[in-house]
Amino acid sequence: MHRSFPLAVRIDWRDLGAVLALALALLTPAFAAAEESNLVRSPRATVSLVSEHAAVSPGQTVRIGLRQRLAPHWHTYWKNPGDAGSPPNIAFQLPPGASVGEIAWPGPDRFIIGPVASYGYENEIVFPMSLTVPQDAKPGSRLLLEANADWVVCEKECIPEEGKFSLSLPVEASARLGSDAVRAAFAIADARRPQAAPWKVASSADASALHMRVEGAGISAQSVRSALYFPERWGVVDHVAEQSLKVEEGVLTLTLRKGQGYTPAPSAGLLAVTDGGGQQRWFALDLVPASVPAAADSTAAAAETPASLPLWQMAAFAFLGGLILNLMPCVFPVLAIKATAVAGMSGGDRRAVRISSVFYTLGVLAAFLALALVLLAVRAGGSAVGWGFQFQSPLFVAAMCWLMLAIGLNLSGVFEVGSSLTGAGQELAERQGHAGSFFTGLLAVVVATPCTAPFMGAAIGSALVAPGFVSIVVFAMMGLGLALPFLLLGMFPAVAQRLPRPGPWMIRLRQAMAFPMYATAAWLLWVLAQQAGEAGLRLALAGTVLVGLAAWLVGLHQQGAGRSWWPRGAALIVLAGLAGLMLNLHGAAPAAAPGGAQAKNTEPYSAERLASLRAEGKPVFVNMSAAWCITCLVNERTTLSTAAVQQAMREHGVVYMKGDWTNRDPAITAFLRSFQRDGLPFYVFYAPGKEPTVLPPVLTQELVTETFEEQSGSNAAVIARQ
Template sequence: MKGRVLRIIQDIAGVLALGAFALVTAGALHAQTGSSTLETLVQGQSTASSTPQRADRKVQIDLLSETAAIRPGQTFWVALRQKIAPGWHTYWENPGDSGEPTRIDWTLPEGFAVSDIHWPPPKAIPYGTLMNYGYADEALLLVQITPPEGLSAEKVTLRAESRWLVCEEICIPEDGKARLTLAVAGSGAPLDPGKGADKIAAAVRDLPMEAPWPVKLTVAPDKLALTAETDALRAEDVAAMRFFPRDWGLITNAAPQELDWQNGTPRLVMMRGERKDQPVEKLNGVLTLTAADGTREAYNLSVSPAETVAALPAASSGAAPGGLSLWHAAAFAFLGGLILNFFPCVFPVLSMKALSLARGGDGAHGNRHHALAYLGGVMLSFAVLAGLLLALRATGAAFGWGFQFQSPWFVLVMAALFFALGLSLSGVFNFGGALMGVGDSLTRRSGASGSFFTGVLASIAATPCTAPFMGAALGYAVTQPAVEATTVIMVLGLGFAAPMTLLSLSGAFARLLPKPGPWMETLKQVLAFPLYATVVWLVWVLSLQTGADGVLGAGAVLIAVGFAAWLVGMTQASRAFRYTVSAAVVIVTFSLAGPMVDFAQDARQGESRTAASAEVGEPFSVARLEELRAQGRPVFVNFTAAWCITCKVNEEVALNSDAFQEALKRGNIAYLVGDWTNQDPEISQMLEKFGRAGVPLYLLYSGNGEPPRVLPQILTEGFVLRQLDDVGQVRKTQR
């Protein structure tokens, strides 16, 4: 009896425990779905639920519907929503270099049809040397479901079982189940929006659409190019463009995709992938355009090759000048010309011009003649320079600001000229005084020829320097038709000539100058030494171009110039004899030294491209840059030249310091040096691509596949270090 009572008590306890478990489970389900079965029956609303998922899962899923009820035969949108933990990501239909796309298996009532996943446009997710495609934070994987025409049920339940791979530093395969119960409405009943209607509407709007303009595919042995053949897109409105392939192996996912502009139309250049030895029959994928305001549009592409070429032509213009109009470029050119007067490359010449102003004696009328003559010399020089640049462009040659200094012959002639001018200022001879406007005039009648030739010489001396604003202006000029290009270059010359011209015209400035006297002869001789320093610099440039043999040739030429100057300065011999012998000595010496310089330059062509900066960086090449970027490594690129004074100042101030080297190591940033001292087609193409007509150009690639930061032409150490540390911090955040 006692045992029977005990068993009855145990049975009652078991029933109570089972009931308690059922209540707890029901409460948990109610908390997750936010609605009860009773509410569904009374209100006819949809009910979504998912199998209880562990809290430590990196992705939580549920189902959303655009409507709370459905009609027989009427298609509607449903989304499997992934709520992804911060720092983790899931994958697109083509996951890229690693990963797996999400899979969904549907269990639907009889007669229902479901589409394939309508994938939202992915994002590029760099991981080490790999590039993956996927989603972070939240993703809505959309499908369209169509009920049968003869549906008679009052409600239906849609069930989805999904599997996905979620990754951060490690990858975890996960799975989950979700279900959605929807009421079936009559043919005339209004359909209320579902609880996910707003999110689904936004996701549908973001789906890739058909491109509104034709897209041309060009195939080269190592690259593919997509060109949007439309004038509706403008460079200033497009911040970035990226192509996501649906098929594996057609492009190198981790390689940078370079956007350039061909005659006003965008072209996206991609490196071919593992299947580059196979013919390209069709390129399928999604092209995304990111606007300047950060909004993004996506377009479905399925294009066949329009042409196959041996190599893709270089970009006709780069990103830098894309947002400039002619008036902006002209304004930048004028400002750059003004600032150029304060650069060390023109100081020796302009200081002599200032000395000629201090001589006075010509009155206001004479000063006007000198001012206009100097202005004419500058403007004529810039007109000749514009003509040379346009002629070179017409031949297809690569060129840029200061291009003439890439010729050892030009450097040698300039060294000889500056040496002769220095000897003249030192009193060895007086012939060159007229040339500089500090002695007798070449033509006694006008007295302005000296000022004219001072303008010419100052213009030539200015070309190794690049002032702020000049880079963008000249980059615009070299990509424009002849009229626009000439306009910008002439405005640059006008800005360069303006300060000295206005000072020559200013009576107030003339009154501030001290009166002429013996001090002027002393100052004239002192000013010879900056010219000698310029000669030393030019010979150093020549040494980097041609080596020791070129320096030997330059030494012979300078000795000949010195001898000729001494001979011209002699008073014992007849003037005709002195000038004839001097000219003969210089001509013979140049003819003997010239072949030596040419031979020395040819011998140097096979050596390292870098000169002064080779000790702290690798020589630049496009192949090396793309290799480093494919590895996901940040890269700092310094395009420089030995004859570029702005470059040398920047390197001394900001790029040759221990702090710069430590910042490179701290951020694991590669340092490439592109030396343009001699002509280099690869560097010329890079300058043109980024809208620069010459050096310096500084690019900082972050390592995440995005376009580089273009740094200013004038650097400070603090600014550069902040940029390097910022890139290093971005890389840490992405990891």
């Protein structure tokens, strides 16, 4: 029986392949060509992974790239994105034997939107990378490249995007180039490929600007219509500021405003030059301020290179700073040690007292020189660190906490290191007494370094960008300033001889001086909690118990519980446990928010936010602080948090920004270096339309409020308080 259907469909089986292909295209990501991966689409961008070759051969090096086709008015970013955004990142999963190089960044353009400027690309761009095919790849097989990438696209708003890409390239005996469309995409990047600069480049810097001078053949008013410098490192220049260009025959001069991340160190970058015909080219060059020596041929040549301050002035500032450091709150932990040392001079032989003060001075100088060498070595390795950098390590802070506790227990009499203070006049002539004086000098420097005194900031900042021998001289003068009061006391022992004769009062003084050491240990535990969180604090507290146990065991042995070996052996086992705690502490996760939450009416420091506020014409007060900087904490309690200062901020509309350097933070390091400073505390006030005003390390309410009034309320000259 024939059954009819209300609707008859006639299928031509010859079209089945086309139908299936259409369905597959609708259900899966599209492929532009065999040498292009799946496409990741959004209303803003179409992104893929592309290869310049449609087929590759074993051992060959070819180009691949992250291709971005952007909607009109949207842009993506260069490796230095400027004031906003971030560069694209790509992570590959490769077969064995294959490797991919770094992105060969095309030359960027600058986009200015309101008060911010960005460096990047519009329309279409490819970020090229080199791919090395495995030597053992078999012709007839396929090379599978998989990658995860993320990028940011911006118009008036910025939107982060991401995608997963898979590109399968056939392996053949000889390579084949890809389609015209893909090669045209690579040609866009090639047209922006930076060239080596064929000119001689020199630069100089003043208080607010960099001056770039480019000399060479082919430079003229007809061949250079415009020029723009793009630094590879963030913040070297003010990204949004106008770059003033002057072109003469054979000479191009560009004036750039310094940025928040400026440091007087060489900075690689690109000079984009547009010629009279509108063609733009990018030239790779290094911006080397004249205050920074390039590779010096000799020490004498380096000595002739001017630093930001003359050597005599750096040395004088360093000496004064070291002298004033004796009065700073940072040296509070050392006062107990100094007090017992001064008491030990009572009744001592004059020669022995003098020798003891000399050994103390040698200890101070040795510590300062060691710090100088470490700082210079780390800087030479390309890292940015500052004065007091060791306190940014939770491991160092924990070790100092345990050391302060051990010294306190020693002063309390739980155990002895050498002889007692009674009769110390005789002992000072012995080697052990001199070693103690030397160690006291070392410890005074280590504990005093978290903060800087007046004059020290300029001296340290200038010294660390000067030739090495200049840095050594400056740090030695700083040490001499710190040691001078104790050295003079030893050289003129008549002062010490006015102390009471040795007796029981020395024992009581020694025991009383233990409590500042215990207070210091407690403070360092608080600092550690800001750095390493609860886990780090638990480890440090366990260490304090072990230190106390070890001190008690050593005391038992010294008291002759008596001649048994077990107390000493047990103490060594306890100290081994302490070493194990240090290893665990080294791997402890940092605290989520070092330094605690921001105080009321403050906001965390951000270079981008600072630039935006200044562009809006708002006054900004920046406080760079750290949990380990006692002077910082004192200034905040006694000055910045007072009702008078808070009221002055409200009256003048001052935005209060606070940066926390408790843990290492490259952004804060760069900010400090932009003012040639390497230590804390550091305070700077930005009044609208004026140069920034640097305030001294020790603040008063009157100083801060007067600065706000003078800088915000009048057009008076900029106050220079160093």
